[in-house]
Amino acid sequence: MSQDTIFALSSGRPPAAISVIRVSGPNAQAAAVGMAGSLPEARTAAVRQLHHPRSGDLLDEAVILRFDSPASATGEDIVELQCHGGRAVVDAVLAALAAIDGLRPAVPGEFTRRAFENGRIDLTEAEGLADLIEAETESQRKAAIALSEGGLRKQIAEWQQCLLGLSAEAERAIEYDEADDEANPTLRRECAALGAELRSWLDRPRAERLKDGIRVVVAGPPNTGKSSLLNAIAGEERAIVTDMPGTTRDHIEVPLALDGVPILLTDTAGLRDSSDPVEAIGVARATTLVEAADVLVWLGAPGESPDHPRTLKVHPKSDLGSAVLPGSIAVSSVTGEGMPELLEQIGRTARDLLPGEDAIALNRRQARCFEEAVSALDAASVAGDVLILAEELRHARVAFDRLTGRAGVDDVLDSLFSRFCLGK
Incomplete structure (x- = not known):
C-alpha cells in the first residue's frame, strides 16, 4: 500500500474560499506536473493553471506547494493543490487525479498512518492528533496539542536511553562477572528508581476524564x-x-x-x-x-x-x-x-480531577504499557540473579516499544487511524 500514490481533499467540505487537495506518494510530483506543467522549488508556493491530464481542459488556477521526501508530513513526496473552493472545481480536480494511472483516493487516516509508518511521528503523537481532531473544549485541545507535538515521545526517549544503559550494564555483568551471578545492588536500585518515576506518571489524572x-x-x-x-x-x-x-x-x-x-x-x-x-x-x-x-x-x-x-x-x-x-x-x-x-x-x-494544562495525560492503552514496564522494573529491582534482571529489563524495553508503536500494536492501528477524517 505504501507504494501507492494517494490523494484526498484535506480541507473542509466545499463550498469554501479555498480547498486544499493533498497528493502523497512516489508519483505525486509526476501527477502534479501532468496537470500544472511544472512545479516550484520545494516549500515554495507558486500559482499554476491546472489542466485535465487527458483532455487538456482548464480546471482551475491554483497555488501549488511541493514537499520532498523525507522532509514532509508523510515522509513521502507531497504536492498540495490550493484550489478555489467551489464544489464543481473540487470535484473536477479530484476526478482529474483519479484519471492518472497509479493514483487512488486515500482512505480515512491514511496520510497520518503513512507518517507513522515512515517514522515521522510515533504512536503517541498519532493518538494526540486524533484527540486534537475530536477536541471540543479548550482543555481537550491543550492536552491534545501537548501529545501531538511529541511531549510524551521526548520523555519516552529519555527513559529508553536509561533502559538501554541499564541493560548494557546487566549484559556486561553477565559477560565478565563470571564468578558472581548476583545482581549488582546499584543496578537494582537504579531499576527501582526508574520504576518509581514511571509509577508517578500512572498516578496522574487520566485522559479519559x-x-x-x-x-x-x-x-x-x-x-x-x-x-x-x-x-x-x-x-x-x-x-x-x-x-x-x-x-x-x-x-x-x-x-x-x-x-x-x-x-x-x-x-x-x-x-x-x-x-x-x-x-x-x-x-x-x-x-x-x-x-x-x-x-x-x-x-x-x-x-x-x-x-x-x-x-x-x-x-x-x-x-x-x-x-x-x-x-x-x-x-x-x-x-x-x-x-x-x-x-x-x-x-x-x-x-x-483533570490533568494540569501543561501536563501530559495517559490514555488507557498508554497506561497499560506503563504498567507492564513498571512491573518489569519492580521485578528487576528485587532480582537476585543478573540473568533474571537482564530479562526483566528486556520486558520493560518491549513495553516501551509497544507504547511508541515500534512493536506489537497491529491490533490498535486500524482502530486508531479510522478515527481520522479522509484527508488527514
Whole structure:
C-alpha cells in the first residue's frame, strides 16, 4: 500500500474560499506536473493553471506547494493543490487525479498512518492528533496539542536511553562477572528508581476524564427539583418537569463545557423505595450512577446524602423561602439565585480531577504499557540473579516499544487511524 500514490481533499467540505487537495506518494510530483506543467522549488508556493491530464481542459488556477521526501508530513513526496473552493472545481480536480494511472483516493487516516509508518511521528503523537481532531473544549485541545507535538515521545526517549544503559550494564555483568551471578545492588536500585518515576506518571489524572467529561450526577429524593436544575444548567428543556413525584424514570445525560472543562451532567430518578417495577429500575440505576459519579450534586437533606468524596449539597427551590441548612448552596432554578456559585463550585471541583494544562495525560492503552514496564522494573529491582534482571529489563524495553508503536500494536492501528477524517 505504501507504494501507492494517494490523494484526498484535506480541507473542509466545499463550498469554501479555498480547498486544499493533498497528493502523497512516489508519483505525486509526476501527477502534479501532468496537470500544472511544472512545479516550484520545494516549500515554495507558486500559482499554476491546472489542466485535465487527458483532455487538456482548464480546471482551475491554483497555488501549488511541493514537499520532498523525507522532509514532509508523510515522509513521502507531497504536492498540495490550493484550489478555489467551489464544489464543481473540487470535484473536477479530484476526478482529474483519479484519471492518472497509479493514483487512488486515500482512505480515512491514511496520510497520518503513512507518517507513522515512515517514522515521522510515533504512536503517541498519532493518538494526540486524533484527540486534537475530536477536541471540543479548550482543555481537550491543550492536552491534545501537548501529545501531538511529541511531549510524551521526548520523555519516552529519555527513559529508553536509561533502559538501554541499564541493560548494557546487566549484559556486561553477565559477560565478565563470571564468578558472581548476583545482581549488582546499584543496578537494582537504579531499576527501582526508574520504576518509581514511571509509577508517578500512572498516578496522574487520566485522559479519559478529559475526553469523556467529568461525570456530574444530580441526585436526591423525588420531587426535589433535580430535573429543573439540570434544565437550568443546560439552558434548555432536556428533562420533563412535573409536580408528580417519580417523573424521571431513567437517567438523562447532557454534555457541557463549563469554562473549558468537559462535563457530563446526569439527571437521575428520585431515590426512594418504590413498588412500581419501572421506577424501581430507575432508582437502581440512579444508585449505580451515584456510586460512579466524579462529582455528586445532592438535592435533599444534607444528613441523608450518600457517602461520596466530592459532594456538593444544594438547597433547592430557595425562592419558596424555606430555611437554608448550613453547608448547603441555596439555589433556585426559577430565579437563578445561587446558580453562579453552584456552577463555580462544580467547575472548581471538576478541574481538580483533570490533568494540569501543561501536563501530559495517559490514555488507557498508554497506561497499560506503563504498567507492564513498571512491573518489569519492580521485578528487576528485587532480582537476585543478573540473568533474571537482564530479562526483566528486556520486558520493560518491549513495553516501551509497544507504547511508541515500534512493536506489537497491529491490533490498535486500524482502530486508531479510522478515527481520522479522509484527508488527514
